[in-house]
Amino acid sequence: MAAETMSVRILESQVQGIDFISKLHHHKKSEILREIVDLGIKSKRLELALEKFQKNEATAWKAARIADMPLTSFLDVIRERKIVFHYSKEDLEQDLRGLV
Amino acid sequence: MISNASPLIFFSKINKLDLLCTVFSQIIISREVFIEVVQRGESRPDAVLIEKYIKQGNIIINDLVLKYQTIASQLVARYTSLDRGEAETIALALQKKENEVLMDDSAGRKVAELNNLLPSGSLRVLLLAFQRALISKEDTLKIMKMLIDAGLYLGAEVVERFYEVLDTMGR
Numbered sequence: 207m208a209a210e211t212m213s214v215r216i217l218e219s220q221v222q223g224i225d226f227i228s229k230l231h232h233h234k235k236s237e238i239l240r241e242i243v244d245l246g247i248k249s250k251r252l253e254l255a256l257e258k259f260q261k262n263e264a265t266a267w268k269a270a271r272i273a274d275m276p277l278t279s280f281l282d283v284i285r286e287r288k289i290v291f292h293y294s295k296e297d298l299e300q301d302l303r304g305l306v
Numbered sequence: 307m308i309s310n311a312s313p314l315i316f317f318s319k320i321n322k323l324d325l326l327c328t329v330f331s332q333i334i335i336s337r338e339v340f341i342e343v344v345q346r347g348e349s350r351p352d353a354v355l356i357e358k359y360i361k362q363g364n365i366i367i368n369d370l371v372l373k374y375q376t377i378a379s380q381l382v383a384r385y386t387s388l389d390r391g392e393a394e395t396i397a398l399a400l401q402k403k404e405n406e407v408l409m410d411d412s413a414g415r416k417v418a419e420l421n422n423l424l425p426s427g428s429l430r431v432l433l434l435a436f437q438r439a440l441i442s443k444e445d446t447l448k449i450m451k452m453l454i455d456a457g458l459y460l461g462a463e464v465v466e467r468f469y470e471v472l473d474t475m476g477r
Contacts, residue, residue: 264389265389265411265413267312267388267389267391271389276346276353277312277342277347278346278350279350281457284457284459290459292410293427293464294412297415297464298468301426301427302471305437306475
C-alpha cells in the first residue's frame with residue numbers, strides 16, 4: 207500500500223494521458239499513476255546505470271546495482287545495446303603474459 | 307583461482323564452466339559473488355548451472371574474516387567505481403595470499419594490480435585452455451565469439467589482437 211502522500215503539479219498533457227489509460231484500462235487513476243512511477247523509476251535507474259558504465263564511473267557490477275537488476279541481466283542489456291565491455295587492449299596484453 | 311562474478315556468468319551462459327574448472331582445477335568465490343551469481347540470478351539458466359558446480363564442489367565459497375572485510379570496505383570507499391562485490395573478490399585473494407585473481411572489468415583489474423595481484427580475464431582462460439591443448443584453435447575462436455554474445459562485448463582492436471595472438475601461439 208502507499209506509504210506517503212505526495213502532492214506534485216503535473217502537466218495538462220500528463221493528466222490527459224493518465225485519463226486516457228485509466229478509461230481504457232478501467233483502473234483507478236491512482237493505480238495507473240503508481241504503475242507509471244514504478245516503470246519510470248526502473249527505466250531511469252537503468253539509464254543512469256548505463257551512463258555511469260559508459261563514462262567508466264561504474265563497473266558492470268556496480269552499474270547493475272544502480273539499475274537494480276541482477277548482473278547477469280545487466281550484461282544482457284549491454285550486449286543488446288552493443289555497448290563495449292570494460293576490457294581494453296591493455297587488459298588483453300596483460301592477459302597474454304607468458305603466452306606469447 | 308579466486309574468481310569475480312562476471313567470468314563465472316560468461317562461462318556459464320555459454321555452457322563452458324567445465325572448461326573454466328579444468329583450467330584452474332578449483333574456483334573459489336566470495337559470499338558476495340555467490341549472492342550475485344546464484345541468488346540474484348534466481349532461476350536463470352546461468353545461475354542454476356553455477357549452483358550445480360557449487361554443489362559438485364567445483365566452485366567453493368569462502369568467507370572473509372573480519373580483517374579482510376574491513377579491507378573490502380576500505381577499497382569500496384576509496385575506489386568509488388567498484389561494487390562491494392569486486393572489493394570482496396580482491397580482499398579474498400589477499401586473505402588467501404593468492405598471486406592472481408580472475409577478473410574482466412578494467413577498473414577492478416587496476417585495483418587488483420595496485421594490491422599486487424595479477425588480474426586474469428576470461429580471454430586468458432581461453433588462451434590457457436588452447437595452450438594446454440584442451441581446445442582446438444577453431445574452438446578457441448568459436449568460444450571467443452560465444453563470450454562476446456554472452457555480454458563480453460569486445461572492441462574491434464581487442465578482437466583483432468586476439469586473432470593475431472592465436473595465429474602466432476604455438477603449443
